[in-house]
Amino acid sequence: MIGQTLAHYRIESKLGEGGMGVVYLATDTHLDRPVAIKVLRSEAVSDPERKLRFIQEAKSASALNHPNIITVHDINTADLDGRPIDFIVMEFVKGRPLDDRIGRKGLALSEALKYAVQIADALAKAHSIGLVHRDLKPANIMVSDDGLVKVLDFGLAKLVEKEESDDSGATQTMDAKERGRTGEGVIVGTVAYMSPEQAEGKKVDARSDIFSFGSVLYEMITGRKAFSGETRISTLSAVLREQPKPLSEIAEGVPRELDRIVSWCLQKDPTRRLQHMDDAKIALQQLKEESDSGRLAVPAAAAVRPRVPVSRRLAAAAVLVVLAAAALVWWLGPRRHTATEAPILTRLTADSGLTSYPALSSDGKLLAYASDRASDGNLDIWVQQIGGGNPIRLTTNGADDLEPSFSPDGTRIVFRSEREGGGIYVVPALGGVEQRIADLGRGPRFSPDGTWIAYWVGDLSYFGRRHVFVIPAIGGQPREVRPDFYSASRPLWSPDSKHLLFRGVRSPQADPTAQFDWWVTPLDGGEAVATGAYKWLVESSLPAMERSQLLPAAFVDPSDWLGDFVFFSATSGAAGPSASLWRVGISSRWRVEGSPQRLTSGTTNEIQPSAAGARIAFTSLTQTENLWSLSVDPDTAKISGAPQRLTSSAASDFFPVPSADGKKVAFASNRTGILHVWMKDLETGAETPLTSTPFNDMPSLISPDGSRVVYCSFDRTNAGVGGCFVVSAAGGVPQKFCEGCGVSSIQDWYQNGRRVLYRKGFTTNTQLMVRDLDSGHDTLFLAHPKYSVTAARFSPDGRWVVFQTVIEAATRRQIFVAPIRNGVAAGQAEWIPITDGSGLDRNAVWSPDGNLLYFLSERDGFRCFWAQHLDPATKRPAGPPLAVYHFHQARRSLMPAQEVSRIGLSVTRDKIIFSMAETTGNIWLARFE
Numbered sequence: 001m002i003g004q005t006l007a008h009y010r011i012e013s014k015l016g017e018g019g020m021g022v023v024y025l026a027t028d029t030h031l032d033r034p035v036a037i038k039v040l041r042s043e044a045v046s047d048p049e050r051k052l053r054f055i056q057e058a059k060s061a062s063a064l065n066h067p068n069i070i071t072v073h074d075i076n077t078a079d080l081d082g083r084p085i086d087f088i089v090m091e092f093v094k095g096r097p098l099d100d101r102i103g104r105k106g107l108a109l110s111e112a113l114k115y116a117v118q119i120a121d122a123l124a125k126a127h128s129i130g131l132v133h134r135d136l137k138p139a140n141i142m143v144s145d146d147g148l149v150k151v152l153d154f155g156l157a158k159l160v161e162k163e164e165s166d167d168s169g170a171t172q173t174m175d176a177k178e179r180g181r182t183g184e185g186v187i188v189g190t191v192a193y194m195s196p197e198q199a200e201g202k203k204v205d206a207r208s209d210i211f212s213f214g215s216v217l218y219e220m221i222t223g224r225k226a227f228s229g230e231t232r233i234s235t236l237s238a239v240l241r242e243q244p245k246p247l248s249e250i251a252e253g254v255p256r257e258l259d260r261i262v263s264w265c266l267q268k269d270p271t272r273r274l275q276h277m278d279d280a281k282i283a284l285q286q287l288k289e290e291s292d293s294g295r296l297a298v299p300a301a302a303a304v305r306p307r308v309p310v311s312r313r314l315a316a317a318a319v320l321v322v323l324a325a326a327a328l329v330w331w332l333g334p335r336r337h338t339a340t341e342a343p344i345l346t347r348l349t350a351d352s353g354l355t356s357y358p359a360l361s362s363d364g365k366l367l368a369y370a371s372d373r374a375s376d377g378n379l380d381i382w383v384q385q386i387g388g389g390n391p392i393r394l395t396t397n398g399a400d401d402l403e404p405s406f407s408p409d410g411t412r413i414v415f416r417s418e419r420e421g422g423g424i425y426v427v428p429a430l431g432g433v434e435q436r437i438a439d440l441g442r443g444p445r446f447s448p449d450g451t452w453i454a455y456w457v458g459d460l461s462y463f464g465r466r467h468v469f470v471i472p473a474i475g476g477q478p479r480e481v482r483p484d485f486y487s488a489s490r491p492l493w494s495p496d497s498k499h500l501l502f503r504g505v506r507s508p509q510a511d512p513t514a515q516f517d518w519w520v521t522p523l524d525g526g527e528a529v530a531t532g533a534y535k536w537l538v539e540s541s542l543p544a545m546e547r548s549q550l551l552p553a554a555f556v557d558p559s560d561w562l563g564d565f566v567f568f569s570a571t572s573g574a575a576g577p578s579a580s581l582w583r584v585g586i587s588s589r590w591r592v593e594g595s596p597q598r599l600t601s602g603t604t605n606e607i608q609p610s611a612a613g614a615r616i617a618f619t620s621l622t623q624t625e626n627l628w629s630l631s632v633d634p635d636t637a638k639i640s641g642a643p644q645r646l647t648s649s650a651a652s653d654f655f656p657v658p659s660a661d662g663k664k665v666a667f668a669s670n671r672t673g674i675l676h677v678w679m680k681d682l683e684t685g686a687e688t689p690l691t692s693t694p695f696n697d698m699p700s701l702i703s704p705d706g707s708r709v710v711y712c713s714f715d716r717t718n719a720g721v722g723g724c725f726v727v728s729a730a731g732g733v734p735q736k737f738c739e740g741c742g743v744s745s746i747q748d749w750y751q752n753g754r755r756v757l758y759r760k761g762f763t764t765n766t767q768l769m770v771r772d773l774d775s776g777h778d779t780l781f782l783a784h785p786k787y788s789v790t791a792a793r794f795s796p797d798g799r800w801v802v803f804q805t806v807i808e809a810a811t812r813r814q815i816f817v818a819p820i821r822n823g824v825a826a827g828q829a830e831w832i833p834i835t836d837g838s839g840l841d842r843n844a845v846w847s848p849d850g851n852l853l854y855f856l857s858e859r860d861g862f863r864c865f866w867a868q869h870l871d872p873a874t875k876r877p878a879g880p881p882l883a884v885y886h887f888h889q890a891r892r893s894l895m896p897a898q899e900v901s902r903i904g905l906s907v908t909r910d911k912i913i914f915s916m917a918e919t920t921g922n923i924w925l926a927r928f929e
Helices: 048-062 109-130 168-169 176-182 204-221 232-241 255-267 277-293 310-332 533-540
Strands: 009-017 019-029 031-040 072-080 081-093 093-096 141-144 149-151 343-349 353-360 366-371 378-383 401-406 412-417 424-429 435-439 444-445 452-458 466-472 479-481 487-493 498-503 517-522 560-562 567-572 582-585 592-598 604-612 615-633 636-644 653-658 664-669 676-681 688-689 698-703 707-712 723-728 733-740 747-749 755-760 767-772 778-783 788-794 800-808 812-821 842-846 852-857 866-867 882-885 911-927
Touching: 009 031, 019 081, 081 567, 093 517, 109 141, 109 204, 109 277, 141 723, 149 592, 204 277, 255 277, 277 378, 277 842, 353 604, 353 615, 353 911, 366 401, 366 412, 378 401, 378 412, 401 444, 412 444, 424 452, 435 452, 435 466, 444 487, 452 487, 487 560, 498 747, 517 533, 560 604, 567 592, 567 604, 582 604, 615 653, 636 882, 653 698, 653 911, 664 698, 676 698, 698 747, 747 788, 755 788, 778 788, 788 842, 800 842, 812 842, 812 852
Parallel strands: 353 401, 466 487
Antiparallel strands: 009 019, 019 031, 031 081, 072 081, 093 141, 141 149, 343 911, 353 366, 366 378, 401 412, 412 424, 424 435, 444 452, 452 466, 466 479, 487 498, 498 517, 560 567, 567 582, 582 592, 604 615, 615 636, 615 911, 653 664, 664 676, 676 688, 698 707, 707 723, 723 733, 747 755, 755 767, 767 778, 788 800, 800 812, 842 852, 852 866, 866 882
16 A cells, blocks of 8 residues: 555555554545545455444544544545455554553653543543444543643444444344344453443443543553453453552552542443543543642552650650540530531522532532422432532433432432332442332431441421331341331431431320430431430520521421531521521530531522532522412313413412402412502402501401401411401402401301301310300301311301311321301211321312312422312212322422412412412532631
């Protein structure tokens, strides 16, 4: 070939050869420039498959325009002495292949990082268009004289179809079509650098290149191949079965982060490997920048210590004993926790929806969180570098995935998923297959030593029954921690992995708010210790916090434990209604101590702190509450369409009360800074206030003819001192008819619209009474000898009443229907149970035909709309309950933040009307210098 001309390229000399052909130096006679030409081997011209791959190489590589990928100028066929010559023309790089530059001891760290970043960037570009190299090795990487890397020889690459990029396709045996291309049992690539799946003849994807990249990077650092053997078969065996020694055991001064990156790349299982070349590039870029600036911390080489005389060693030992004793006294005694400086705040995400549940890796460099930014309506787990770079989506299931937490080495993430009834899953930190390890769990956390995962299960209601479990991090049988507690939840690990801090209540008999505390228990048995957190925070250390404010606040749940501090969120009188981040010291005797420290003072709800070193990631949340509707055939419970917003206020609009004809709806709103009753005309869209009292006003009923509205006023202690009133639906002077009736105590209009059914009593031993609006006379309508009764509604024909008994306020309620006889409800013997009382089924309302009951239920773990068909004559349940509409996503939800009474479930002739909370938020980082 030397001296021959192919088209307008004159062959000058031979540069090398590979499996696909011979490479020559040539001159482009048109442009008078040097080029490299790869010529397909003459004996392979008749092989259509090899020729097809050759052409594919040229077309694929020519689509790449990247400074670290060899530029393809041309692909052509020339006739030479009567035989066709297929060739590809590439730029000529003056330099040496990487394998010539790697010495016996490897490259200098700075040089290796410089080349590695460029190689990673080139592969990331190729992978972005579905191109897999499949033969990455030092001989296929050129380094120019000025240090510019060029990745060569995509001769074994193939364009990966989209459907082949999933996890199943990446690991299954080659199908018939693939065998037809490569030959059954034929392995393409260079053995020492190929991935395990490539060595086994399985389908490969971009993760195979990542493994090969790890092998190249390993050799660049150590000067040794990651996998080697005396024969090709023994090398294959090493690739499939052996783990190379860590970099730090071979080369001096290797940063731990670099050792970790190589380890991630060389995972045998592709699902546990780094999933995207971009991630490797970003991590290496950061290491390179730290190395160039001199900030990169590398382990110091072990020094030879001189021999110290025995007398000096004994003296030093004595000093150490004294120092240790002093340290012990300090540790066991009270320690002062001084206030911190104001943090430097950085916004890490900027999503229009909900991005929350941040989790920092232990080194503070990676951030995991849940976000609905993918526009699928549900939360997925994402991970990103704190220093920048594109986030990686780890999960794509249609259910909400949330509450992520890193393993201590940063390689795995455990999270809660709502899929399949809810459970705990583990996924590789940079992408892969999710593994379910436990059912029902919430708030999972790896222990600092990486051996256990703690989580909790139980009721979502604030003082419901809950249980804490631990499970081996590799999977296994869960074990309950503190089964002697009535309620235990929100576990956090002590720094030594030997204790758990949790929110707990020992016994349900007494007032749970008085028993509440943060407890610390040893993992291997022993007595739980109360930290004194509740009494300390509420009654002594934070006098500005009122008890009524604290009970529903997020602070009650400890969020993170780092060193001597527990982090939480709190609302204080001084800070206003929004929540801020706080921390509190905890002693070696597991008692809270010192003064609490407020870490942030924003105007939104700053919650879910995750701490790592001097960094705290947290969520800044905003919640709005508005009225919504669902189009429905009310007598069959068939929904048509998605929820539609009825109000769009930045304030809270809730507790809707529609008129009988469905044309108007009264509701409560704090648009003026205090709750007042508003009316919305659903036909014109007009919204007008009906009340302007100094109290909080809540609507209860609109009269059957739509002319009057009943509401109750109460002060901020909910004592109901304002009484209950009737006012014209057009506005006017209200008429008081009840003093001290309590909040939202009016249940329904009774018969002719001149009397109302109301609940007498505020919390316990309540009765349902009928009051005449003109005379003020009361008549007992219904009572239970043991439980409170509430949420009563008359059937459309006035012959029946539906209501609920409160068995346990937070966990158990039961819906009944009773016939009405002689103006009052029939006795308990005639009550018809609609639900079994085992859960939170409540607030039932009738369909217009009286043969269907709609109600709120949490039977599937979420607060959703359910219905029960009734026998038209007897009103007994006909068939099982049916789900009407599910609210299973965090952004738009009926729980847990929204009080159930605010939802105001109502059914009109064509709509279900209700209020719903919509939560939006983003992740911020607080850094303390």
